[in-house]
Amino acid sequence: xxxxxxxxxxxxxxxxxxxxxxxxxxxxxxxxxKENTAAGLGRGKTLGMLFFNPSLRTRLSTEKxxxxxxxxxxxxxxxxxxxxxxxxxxxxxxxxxxxxxKDAAAVLSQYCDIIAVRAxxxxxxxxxxxxxxxxxxxxxxxxVPVVNLESATGHPLQAxxxxxxxxxxxxxxxxxxxxxxxxxPRALPQxxxxxxxxxxxxxxxxxxxTNPPGYDLNPAVRKNTExxxxxxxxxxxxxxxxxxxxxxxxSYGTILSEDKSxxxxxxxxxxxxxxxxxxxxxxxxxxxxxxxxxxxxxxVVIQQAKxxxxxxxxxxxMLLEEKRxx
Ligand code: CP
Numbered sequence: 579x580x581x582x583x584x585x586x587x588x589x590x591x592x593x594x595x596x597x598x599x600x601x602x603x604x605x606x607x608x609x610x611x612k613e614n615t616a617a618g619l620g621r622g623k624t625l626g627m628l629f630f631n632p633s634l635r636t637r638l639s640t641e642k643x644x645x646x647x648x649x650x651x652x653x654x655x656x657x658x659x660x661x662x663x664x665x666x667x668x669x670x671x672x673x674x675x676x677x678x679x680k681d682a683a684a685v686l687s688q689y690c691d692i693i694a695v696r697a698x699x700x701x702x703x704x705x706x707x708x709x710x711x712x713x714x715x716x717x718x719x720x721x722v723p724v725v726n727l728e729s730a731t732g733h734p735l736q737a738x739x740x741x742x743x744x745x746x747x748x749x750x751x752x753x754x755x756x757x758x759x760x761x762x763p764r765a766l767p768q769x770x771x772x773x774x775x776x777x778x779x780x781x782x783x784x785x786x787x788t789n790p791p792g793y794d795l796n797p798a799v800r801k802n803t804e805x806x807x808x809x810x811x812x813x814x815x816x817x818x819x820x821x822x823x824x825x826x827x828x829s830y831g832t833i834l835s836e837d838k839s840x841x842x843x844x845x846x847x848x849x850x851x852x853x854x855x856x857x858x859x860x861x862x863x864x865x866x867x868x869x870x871x872x873x874x875x876x877x878v879v880i881q882q883a884k885x886x887x888x889x890x891x892x893x894x895x896m897l898l899e900e901k902r903x904x
Pocket of ligand 1: 632633634635636637728736858859860
């Protein structure tokens with residue numbers, strides 16, 4: 579058995595904390611991007627992907643990653659095509675919920691070697707969303723590894739991609755990375771910024787979060803990360819700017835501001851150290867980020883989207899290796 583497997587074992591990929599050695603995982607993803615050295619690892623194995631919500635990048639990049647490893651892929655839009663699931667233990671199931679997660683996850687484990695799930699938060703009840711009931715129930719009742727394709731509180735595949743993209747592009751040892759809130763007409767989850775902050779806290783970067791008052795992220799996620807409500811100040815000398823909207827955590831799930839002065843514009847870009855501009859996509863053009871920035875050479879959003887495949891490939895590879903007998 580090689581040391582690589584000892585130090586980077588992974589049973590599930592639910593949060594960034596499931597990655598034991600981040601640098602090693604990033605290096606693995608970069609190696610796979612250069613050369614697919616694991617093409618046969620997944621032969622005879624099946625990835626099952628369950629979507630309770632829409633997706634473009636996560637769905638297709640994870641399918642591509644699995645196929646690059648030689649896996650078969652099965653996909654289901656559970657919200658449209660599946661039985662309505664009951665998640666409460668001990669529920670008396672005499673309402674509209676036809677199948678208990680206990681049975682569904684056990685059955686799916688007979689068909690799949692890895693189960694991947696996307697389930698967004700309701701954004702109405704903070705305590706309930708923080709339980710992350712859907713992904714954690716799959717983790718509890720499946721007998722195979724579970725991968726988070728974006729849950730109520732996190733999007734760890736996106737965050738690993740973002741760490742990979744910054745590693746590829748950084749030209750200073752310790753870049754300044756700014757996560758900035760931007761306006762959006764709909765209330766969005768905190769999943770992407772949560773996981774981005776969690777992964778950046780483990781990188782050799784100077785991380786600053788900037789958002790309007792009332793939009794501070796969960797203190798358990800922010801920890802000691804600097805937060806300022808002055809966007810222009812935060813952007814000074816930034817090497818990377820991650821632009822993202824999220825709804826309020828304090829006034830949970832609400833839109834407190836649509837202040838257009840927070841839209842990421844050419845003028846904002848000029849405040850930075852010619853920063854690379856990041857966004858997970860999909861992006862509302864000229865609301866979140868202006869065309870002039872998205873269509874400029876500073877934008878790396880397409881490179882980020884491309885890297886989704888290699889981050890997913892590294893994660894699936896580690897899960898397949900975990901199950902392999904050495
Ligand atoms: N960034 C991201 O997760 O994109 P999708 O919602 O299209 O999967």
